[in-house]
Each structure stands twice: as structure tokens, then as C-alpha cells.
Amino acid sequence: xxxxxxxxxHDIAQKVARTSYGKLIAFLAKQTRDVAGAEDAxxxxxxxxxxxWPQKGVPDNPEAWLMAVAKRKIIDAARRRRSGEASADHxxxxxEELEAMTSKVRTIPDERLALMFACAHPAxxxxxxxxxxxxxxxxxxxxxxxxxxxxxxxxxxxxxxRAKNKIKVAGIPFRVxxxxxxxxxxxxxxxxxxxxxxxxxxxxxNVQNNLAGEAIWLGRLIVELLPREAEALGLLALMLFLxxxxxxxxxxxxxxxxxxxxxxxxxxxxxxxxAERLLRRAGEMGVIGRYQLEAAIQSAHAALRVAGATDWxxxxxxxxxxxxxxxxxxxxxxxxxxxxxxxxxxxxxxALPELSANPELMEFQPDWAARAALLSRVELFGEAxxxxxxxxxxxxxxxxxxxxxxxxxKVNSRMQ
Amino acid sequence: xxxxxxxxxxxxxxxxxxxxxxxQGMAAYTAYGQALKSAGAYVGxxxxxxxxxASTVRVKDGKTKVLNGPYAESKEQLAGYxxxxxxxxxxxxxxxAKCPGAHHGVMEVRPVWPM
Numbered sequence: 001x002x003x004x005x006x007x008x009x010h011d012i013a014q015k016v017a018r019t020s021y022g023k024l025i026a027f028l029a030k031q032t033r034d035v036a037g038a039e040d041a042x043x044x045x046x047x048x049x050x051x052x053w054p055q056k057g058v059p060d061n062p063e064a065w066l067m068a069v070a071k072r073k074i075i076d077a078a079r080r081r082r083s084g085e086a087s088a089d090h091x092x093x094x095x096e097e098l099e100a101m102t103s104k105v106r107t108i109p110d111e112r113l114a115l116m117f118a119c120a121h122p123a124x125x126x127x128x129x130x131x132x133x134x135x136x137x138x139x140x141x142x143x144x145x146x147x148x149x150x151x152x153x154x155x156x157x158x159x160x161x162r163a164k165n166k167i168k169v170a171g172i173p174f175r176v177x178x179x180x181x182x183x184x185x186x187x188x189x190x191x192x193x194x195x196x197x198x199x200x201x202x203x204x205x206n207v208q209n210n211l212a213g214e215a216i217w218l219g220r221l222i223v224e225l226l227p228r229e230a231e232a233l234g235l236l237a238l239m240l241f242l243x244x245x246x247x248x249x250x251x252x253x254x255x256x257x258x259x260x261x262x263x264x265x266x267x268x269x270x271x272x273x274x275a276e277r278l279l280r281r282a283g284e285m286g287v288i289g290r291y292q293l294e295a296a297i298q299s300a301h302a303a304l305r306v307a308g309a310t311d312w313x314x315x316x317x318x319x320x321x322x323x324x325x326x327x328x329x330x331x332x333x334x335x336x337x338x339x340x341x342x343x344x345x346x347x348x349x350x351a352l353p354e355l356s357a358n359p360e361l362m363e364f365q366p367d368w369a370a371r372a373a374l375l376s377r378v379e380l381f382g383e384a385x386x387x388x389x390x391x392x393x394x395x396x397x398x399x400x401x402x403x404x405x406x407x408x409x410k411v412n413s414r415m416q
Numbered sequence: 417x418x419x420x421x422x423x424x425x426x427x428x429x430x431x432x433x434x435x436x437x438x439x440q441g442m443a444a445y446t447a448y449g450q451a452l453k454s455a456g457a458y459v460g461x462x463x464x465x466x467x468x469x470a471s472t473v474r475v476k477d478g479k480t481k482v483l484n485g486p487y488a489e490s491k492e493q494l495a496g497y498x499x500x501x502x503x504x505x506x507x508x509x510x511x512x513a514k515c516p517g518a519h520h521g522v523m524e525v526r527p528v529w530p531m
Contacts, residue, residue: 121505123505123509169527170527171502171503171504172504172505173503173504173505173506
């Protein structure tokens with residue numbers, strides 16, 4: 001039954017790829033600083049496994065087998081380059097070091113954290129950090145990443161290649177920064193992971209990419225490797241709180257359901273409980289930060305499930321704290337919405353950021369949607385209709401667009 | 417690895433300084449060079465004459481074209497450099513941050529192509 005055997009081998013290889021890909025890349029790339037070279041070598045090793053394992057059986061330690069083959073491929077590549085490139089001696093030396101290192105190693109040390117810190121190094125363009133982590137740690141390809149980040153596969157591939165080249169040529173180290181630097185550098189890693197999550201969150205229909213799930217996986221990895229970092233715990237809690245509402249964000253007919261209309265019974269209680277535990281653990285570290293505050297806000301929303309009401313006063317205070325840290329206009333909008341729930345729509349409208357002082361908000365859909373909702377609540381229907389028009393024009397997700405169109409027609413009918 | 421630390425600073429700043437400030441500036445650079453040397457990181461360095469003394473040269477169709485002035489007209493101009501040996505970019509950035517040029521100008525850190 002060769003077909004069945006092939007399928008089995010394929011499944012095993014896929015499972016190993018899932019759990020070991022980033023570990024193998026991180027270990028190989030740390031020795032050579034050559035991420036692209038490590039990726040090429042590992043993909044050749046996986047190809048060799050698919051050819052070899054059906055005949056000779058799956059090795060006892062597939063990870064070690066792949067590592068040995070990938071290591072040989074890297075050394076071969078270094079030898080091939082020897083005549084072509086002046087720095088070949090250096091490469092040869094690295095190849096020998098790699099051989100010496102890996103031959104001693106029984107279990108492969110986990111260098112994924114060091115790899116993530118290299119990808120989110122301050123010398124790497126902030127916009128490419130998240131895609132770089134997704135590719136190197138999870139093995140996602142440029143086409144999938146590109147589609148999530150709204151960039152063509154070719155352009156994304158080029159940008160990723162440029163960043164990998166910079167890691168190699170500029171000498172970006174693969175290490176976890178010292179205590180003194182860790183906070184700031186960890187922020188960059190967490191930001192990259194959260195960027196991946198929000199890409200997935202904004203595109204809930206794209207199950208195939210499932211970037212949100214991948215980002216949570218990375219969040220779990222960070223918490224496992226840095227169990228005492230409050231903000232890493234906070235980020236994982238935040239993502240789990242948001243993810244718990246995944247099933248409630250669309251009706252059975254695929255229509256957008258805003259948070260205020262969601263059925264709390266459709267939220268994932270287990271995920272919420274886990275998020276609460278993580279947030280409590282983060283609180284015990286005594287270091288407050290952006291992600292813990294955002295998670296606390298989501299926790300307050302999640303309380304609706306058991307308390308039957310939302311404590312908007314508490315949410316207002318949390319947003320105020322968050323605004324102090326971030327000075328973000330997006331936070332200011334959320335604060336205004338929370339204020340409108342706690343103190344009435346007039347208070348919310350008064351707290352919305354001035355558009356003239358923040359021209360970038362002119363193209364920010366959530367600002368217009370929030371503005372429109374508040375304007376319609378104070379019965380300024382003409383202005384509300386205009387704001388809904390702006391929000392609809394800026395939205396690209398059809399279910400959200402439809403929701404906004406429904407709101408607009410309600411406002412229009414009130415005007416007559 | 418070797419890195420070139422390029423000092424880019426506003427020109428004319430030096431002339432505007434008092435004698436005492438100039439002496440202080442010189443002392444800061446001397447101390448920085450000493451620190452690089454005692455750490456074994458120093459490879460070379462030079463201070464450059466102002467960009468008004470620069471000429472650009474290119475050869476087109478076999479003819480040499482010379483123009484007065486620096487390659488790029490900008491407020492900050494290349495004023496000098498340090499060539500250093502460092503284990504990675506973090507070490508090079510740490511050295512760049514210690515250079516007086518990081519305070520009165522902007523440092524550019526460039527890895528050297530290994531030959």
C-alpha cells in the first residue's frame with residue numbers, strides 16, 4: 001500500500017514541520033546568521049524526508065534526522081560558494097563550527113526566542129518584523145503572508161529577502177537581550193505578534209490563513225519561554241479574550257454582529273477562563289503595561305457573560321490608563337465610545353478626537369463609525385448619515401459594509 | 417566584523433562654538449578614540465574638511481566631469497568616520513551611541529563588506 005504509506009509519512013512530516021520548523025530554523029540560523037540559507041537547507045531536508053521515509057521508515061527522532069540533513073546541505077552550500085565568494089573561508093569556518101556544534105547536540109536547544117528577537121531587532125524595518133517572524137518561526141510562505149498584509153507575494157518575498165539579508169550582512173545577533181534592554185526589545189516582538197493577530201482578526205472569513213490562531217500559538221510560545229514577563233502574559237490574555245468572541249462576530253447568515261449585539265453564550269468560556277488566569281498571573285508581576293490594560297478591558301467586556309451587565313465606568317478608567325501609556329488616537333476613540341455608554345452620547349461626542357488636529361483619522365473607518373453612531377444617538381441625523389457614508393467608503397470587509405449600510409438606512413428613515 | 421561609523425552633522429556648528437566649547441569637543445573625541453583603542457575596537461578614523469571643500473567626480477563618455485560641492489546637498493554632512501571592529505550590530509550601535517557625533521549630529525552604522 002504505497003499510497004497509504006506515503007500519506008502516513010506525509011502526515012508525520014507535516015506534524016514535525018508544525019512543531020519543529022521554527023526550532024530547526026532558529027538553531028541553524030543562529031550558527032550561520034543566514035536565515036535564507038537555513039530555510040533552503042531545511043526545505044531540502046523535508047523533501048529528502050518525503051523521498052526517504054516511505055522506503056526506510058520514519059526515523060526514531062525525525063527532528064534530529066532533519067537537522068542532520070539540513071546541516072549537511074548548509075555545509076555543501078558553503079563549500080560550493082568557496083570558489084565564488086571571497087568570504088568563503090569564513091563560511092567554511094562557520095560550516096565547521098556548525099558541524100562541531102550539532103554533532104554534540106542530542107536534543108536541539110530552543111533558539112526560537114533568539115530568532116524572534118533578531119527578526120524584531122531595531123535595525124529591521126518595523127513593517128516587516130511581523131511577516132519575518134511568521135515566516136521564520138512558523139514557515140508561512142510569502143504568498144499567504146502577503147495576502148494578509150495586502151501586499152503582492154512578489155513584493156512580500158522581496159521585502160522578506162531584504163530583511164534576511166540585513167540580518168546576515170549587518171551582523172544582527174541571535175540572542176535574548178539583557179535584562180536592561182529586554183523590556184523595549186520585547187515590546188517590538190510582542191508588537192509583531194499582535195500585528196499578525198490583528199491581521200487575522202480583521203479578516204475572520206479567511207480560515208485558511210488563520211493568522212489569528214498562528215499569532216496565539218506564538219504568544220503561547222513566548223509565555224512558555226519567558227514565563228515571568230507580565231506584558232507577554234498580557235498579550236496572550238488579550239488575544240484569547242478577543243478570540244473567545246470569534247464565533248459570535250458573525251451571524252449564521254454571515255452578517256457582522258457588533259460586540260453590543262453579540263450573544264455572550266456564543267463566547268468561548270474556556271478561552272475566557274484561561275485569559276482571566278493569564279491576566280491574574282500578569283498582575284502578580286506588578287508591572288502594568290499596554291497589553292495588560294487592553295486585556296483588562298476585554299475582561300470587563302467578558303464579564304457580561306456572568307454579570308449580565310457591562311461595567312462601563314471601569315472600562316472608561318482602563319481606557320484612560322491606556323491612553324496615558326499609548327497617547328493613541330485609536331484609544332481616544334474607544335475611550336469616547338466607553339464614555340458615551342457610561343455618561344451618555346453627548347459626553348462621548350465631546351471626547352472624540354478633533355479631526356482637524358488629527359487628519360490621519362479622516363481615513364480611519366472605526367473613527368467614522370463611532371462618530372456616526374454617537375451623532376445618530378443625539379439625533380443629529382444629517383451629520384450621522386454623512387459619517388456613515390465615510391465609514392462605508394473606508395470599509396473593505398463586505399459584512400461590516402452591509403452592517404454600516406443598514407445603520408445608514410435607519411438614520412435616513414429617521415430624517416424624514 | 418568591521419563597521420564604519422559615519423558622523424553626519426550640521427556644518428558651521430564648530431565655528432559658532434566658543435574656544436572653551438571647542439576644546440571640550442576635542443577632548444570628548446580624544447577620549448572616545450582612546451576608549452575604542454583600549455577596548456581593542458579601533459581600526460581607524462578621520463575628521464573631514466567641510467563639504468564646501470568637496471568636489472564630485474564622474475566619468476561619462478570618457479570625459480571627466482568635476483563639480484564643486486558634496487554629492488548630496490543636505491543640512492547634515494559627512495564630517496568624519498570611525499572604522500571599528502565589533503562582534504555584532506548591537507556592539508557597533510553601542511559604540512555609535514557613545515560617539516560625541518551622536519550628540520551633535522547623527523551616526524550612520526554600516527557593516528563593511530568582508531574581503
